[in-house]
Amino acid sequence: MSTVIDPALPADRWIWEPPGASSGSGEFQFRSCYNLIRHTFPLSSDYEFVWCKGLARKIQLCVYKLLMGRLLTRDRLSSFGVPVPDPKCVLCCLEPESIRHIFFECTLA
Numbered sequence: 001m002s003t004v005i006d007p008a009l010p011a012d013r014w015i016w017e018p019p020g021a022s023s024g025s026g027e028f029q030f031r032s033c034y035n036l037i038r039h040t041f042p043l044s045s046d047y048e049f050v051w052c053k054g055l056a057r058k059i060q061l062c063v064y065k066l067l068m069g070r071l072l073t074r075d076r077l078s079s080f081g082v083p084v085p086d087p088k089c090v091l092c093c094l095e096p097e098s099i100r101h102i103f104f105e106c107t108l109a
């Protein structure tokens with residue numbers, strides 16, 4: 001059995017068709033991608049205060065990562081397999097560096 005491919009056919013190409021979108025050109029659009037993500041993962045109202053105006057973006061991201069438990073502390077890095085020579089807090093050198101320790105328990109932070 002053999003398959004003959006007509007060389008006159010157009011080349012394959014990627015087509016962007018997010019669910020629920022009306023059939024368009026098939027070209028990728030950031031707007032439809034953003035809307036798809038926002039629809040699939042709606043923002044939680046629990047964290048809306050983080051994105052208030054007047055707060056620097058880097059502070060917003062830091063607070064958001066803190067609330068989501070995503071700051072790259074030494075305990076998290078070592079859980080990913082990243083070699084961490086000393087897992088203890090860089091300030092007090094007494095306890096393992098974790099989000100809880102840095103923001104709530106460290107006496108020197």
Ligand SMILES: [Zn+2]
Pocket residue numbers: 089090091092093094095101102105106107108109
């Ligand atoms: Zn400490």
